């Protein structure tokens with residue numbers, strides 16, 4: 001059995017190759033019933049990495065064991081009636097985007113301080 005594949009190429013810096021999140025919900029992962037950290041902490045945050053959460057206690061990005069309400073079909077209007085919010089923060093624009101359940105679209109809110117166009 002010969003293998004020239006260098007499996008050690010998956011280096012500790014592999015984290016840098018993870019796709020970054022471009023937006024996250026304003027509501028916390030716990031409000032969507034995503035699985036807690038393995039340490040038992042339910043008060044996790046959206047990680048900067050896609051599909052990951054951040055545990056401040058462990059200072060660790062992790063993939064939750066399940067994705068709570070997102071694992072099944074979401075009855076959106078029922079979820080909204082239950083107080084769930086799908087509004088989100090666009091990390092590329094810094095704008096809050098409000099969810100419209102009637103059209104299933106997001107509408108960006110104007111930024112509080114619009115960036116001045118750079119003269120460069």
Ligand SMILES: [Zn+2]
Nearest residue numbers: 037039055058
């Ligand atoms: Zn933890």
